[in-house]
Amino acid sequence: MTNTQSYPAWIDLHLHLDGSIPIETARKLAEEQGISAPTTREAFQREMSVMHDCKNLNDYLARFQLACSLLHVREAISECVHDLLTELHRQGLLYAEIRFAPQKSCMQGLTQREVTECALQAMHDSPIPCGLILSMMRGEVTHEANKETIEVAKTYFGKGVVAVDLAGSESLYPTHTFAEEFALVRAAGIPLIVHAGEAAGAESVREAVNGGAVRIGHGVRSLEDPSVVQLLADRKVMLELCPTSNLQTGIFPSYDAYPIRQLMDAGVRVCINTDNMTVSDTTLAKEWQYIIETAHLTKGEVRTILRDTIEATFAPEKIKEQLREAVL
Numbered sequence: 001m002t003n004t005q006s007y008p009a010w011i012d013l014h015l016h017l018d019g020s021i022p023i024e025t026a027r028k029l030a031e032e033q034g035i036s037a038p039t040t041r042e043a044f045q046r047e048m049s050v051m052h053d054c055k056n057l058n059d060y061l062a063r064f065q066l067a068c069s070l071l072h073v074r075e076a077i078s079e080c081v082h083d084l085l086t087e088l089h090r091q092g093l094l095y096a097e098i099r100f101a102p103q104k105s106c107m108q109g110l111t112q113r114e115v116t117e118c119a120l121q122a123m124h125d126s127p128i129p130c131g132l133i134l135s136m137m138r139g140e141v142t143h144e145a146n147k148e149t150i151e152v153a154k155t156y157f158g159k160g161v162v163a164v165d166l167a168g169s170e171s172l173y174p175t176h177t178f179a180e181e182f183a184l185v186r187a188a189g190i191p192l193i194v195h196a197g198e199a200a201g202a203e204s205v206r207e208a209v210n211g212g213a214v215r216i217g218h219g220v221r222s223l224e225d226p227s228v229v230q231l232l233a234d235r236k237v238m239l240e241l242c243p244t245s246n247l248q249t250g251i252f253p254s255y256d257a258y259p260i261r262q263l264m265d266a267g268v269r270v271c272i273n274t275d276n277m278t279v280s281d282t283t284l285a286k287e288w289q290y291i292i293e294t295a296h297l298t299k300g301e302v303r304t305i306l307r308d309t310i311e312a313t314f315a316p317e318k319i320k321e322q323l324r325e326a327v328l
């Protein structure tokens, strides 16, 4: 494999389907489904992307509404997965793990199993190797739906599904209240990822790691407690960093303030990701550019990140070997 990119934007491990639907795909699907949406491309993009005008997390989350309304129909789910993977290939990515919450696509009669099957079907002819992560949701009444997500993950683990994640409002629904779900995921032998240490503090990261998480979505606020940073380093837990997303939701004021160097210096493993390409109006190459330029990463540090990223993928050993040959 060869690559002509200026930045090492080859592997994205934290990428939400609903936040990353290519604009043209979304426009086509909105028209087909008769969903009211702005007619010009510019206005449509403003509806789906925060651009430079994001004020807070609520502003950010509002940008998901249109995308989420599109994902309740079989063909639309498959088309979004297909077009996103095609776009990642066009950008030069070599591997990706896409995530979504099947329970959010069941408003028009589909079951979580059917929704997941639509996504997996579209992955069969993906131009790049990829894995599907099924997200559970934080919420007061999501526990039953989360258990169903775990059941679906058990059926398709090793057949396209590579892990289970927990997403949603960290500050409203504390991590420890999902202990039962974590235990079920662990018992099934499926890798667990938890979004933590973004809207909630370091304690949420400790609870996630103690619950069995092998990767943490964001986790940047671990730095508020040195003992949590030490725990991450000791357990070799990967933090999936998504810089632009964190800036847009107001966690850090600028790329200069983004603490990747503090985390790396403390021995914590990190990888660079987009979170939501469309909502955040970003690409993996842009994320790497911001980080390399503001944190002044050396070639050796970039290589360390890439090596750790490959090890943290849930790809089969054969794919990992291809990735090592291509990027290290």
Ligand SMILES: [Zn+2]
Residues within 6 Å of the ligand: 014, 016, 167, 195, 217, 275
């Ligand atoms: Zn995320």
